[in-house]
Amino acid sequence: MSKTLSKLGEFGLIAQIRERFPAPDGVTGIGDDCAILPPAYSKDTLVSTDMLVEGTHFLLKDIAPYDLGWKSAAVNLSDIAAMGGKPTGTFLSLALPARLDATWMEEFLHGYGDLCKQFDTPLLGGDTTASPDRICINVTVLGECPTRFAKKRSDAKIGDLICVTGSLGDSAGGLKAILKGVKRDADVQKLIDRHYRPTPRVAEGLELRLNLGVHAMMDISDGLGSDLQHILDASDVGAEIDLVALPLSLALKHVCQSQGWDPLQLAVSGGEDYELLFTCTPQAEAMICVPHFVIGRITKRSPVQPGMTLTGPGIVWRGASPSFADSIGKSGGFDHFKKK
Ligand code: ADP
Ligand code: MG
Numbered sequence: 001m002s003k004t005l006s007k008l009g010e011f012g013l014i015a016q017i018r019e020r021f022p023a024p025d026g027v028t029g030i031g032d033d034c035a036i037l038p039p040a041y042s043k044d045t046l047v048s049t050d051m052l053v054e055g056t057h058f059l060l061k062d063i064a065p066y067d068l069g070w071k072s073a074a075v076n077l078s079d080i081a082a083m084g085g086k087p088t089g090t091f092l093s094l095a096l097p098a099r100l101d102a103t104w105m106e107e108f109l110h111g112y113g114d115l116c117k118q119f120d121t122p123l124l125g126g127d128t129t130a131s132p133d134r135i136c137i138n139v140t141v142l143g144e145c146p147t148r149f150a151k152k153r154s155d156a157k158i159g160d161l162i163c164v165t166g167s168l169g170d171s172a173g174g175l176k177a178i179l180k181g182v183k184r185d186a187d188v189q190k191l192i193d194r195h196y197r198p199t200p201r202v203a204e205g206l207e208l209r210l211n212l213g214v215h216a217m218m219d220i221s222d223g224l225g226s227d228l229q230h231i232l233d234a235s236d237v238g239a240e241i242d243l244v245a246l247p248l249s250l251a252l253k254h255v256c257q258s259q260g261w262d263p264l265q266l267a268v269s270g271g272e273d274y275e276l277l278f279t280c281t282p283q284a285e286a287m288i289c290v291p292h293f294v295i296g297r298i299t300k301r302s303p304v305q306p307g308m309t310l311t312g313p314g315i316v317w318r319g320a321s322p323s324f325a326d327s328i329g330k331s332g333g334f335d336h337f338k339k340k
Helices: 010-020 065-082 102-118 170-180 186-196 202-210 224-235 250-259 263-269 282-286 322-331
Strands: 043-053 086-096 123-130 136-146 161-164 214-219 238-242 276-280 293-299 315-318
Touching (some): 010 102, 065 086, 065 102, 102 123, 202 276, 224 238, 276 282
Antiparallel strands (some): 086 136, 161 293
């Protein structure tokens, strides 16, 4: 039988983590009470944190530990990418049941480490504690960006184009395939891979940050419908989206066709694609080198009509059938405290 965490112990696990994640030169990482980072001259520090709870964000029986490690790091780096920042370090706090297999933990750290290596981001510390039952993973990520150049949600301007960096709905399609136990052919597997191993668009965010005509930016974690609404609310503007312009992967189209699912519904309401959503002037769009798709434009915010809520009136879906528009209006994106 393989070793459990109760055998390995808290300090055994921390020693393993420390060995796997050495600190870069000039930085004090794992091992002291605090990490020490040198000040970054004329840079803003970006900080974000995200929690993944067993049963809420993942099911232990479904997700491989490598993928969970990868995804825990990826969703955090995506928040730095969303501001146009460069990730500079992560902190990993773990609440783990003592019965957990030590090899499960090894695999988790392997996935976490591979994602971080790809983006040259060290693990600088964290906390390790026992959990009575479920696994809870909290990652904090640090990033940097030249002072006052981070891209915020509140900077969208009327007349801007609305763009995304890649196809939408794949992750939601992958999740649906997992939950429904769809047979895993090559296309289904592509969608599942996008669900379990998202790529944070760090290089894309860095390029977009250099373009001064790129105004508002965020990453799509909850779904286009719900995330675009955040930009509209923060910027006090409205939007028109051309449904025919939404980028859909061939894999998603094939799987939806064979399963009888609506790809547009997945692209608009499904989350976890971790593509960047941004607004920019038409002139700025012509200068963008990273792959991107124009999906609509920023308009004046339509006045709130009686019966409308403040969040929701901002988006006109061009090319939508009345039933689609109605279902989008009702389903929106993901909200942890609302039952579907
Ligand atoms: P303290 O009791 O002072 O909080 P700990 O024993 O919790 O210290 O942690 C010792 C060192 O190990 C610290 O540098 C801490 O950041 C690091 N550490 C603990 N758990 C983790 C983890 N899960 N991932 C990365 N570093 C960790
Ligand atoms: Mg501690």
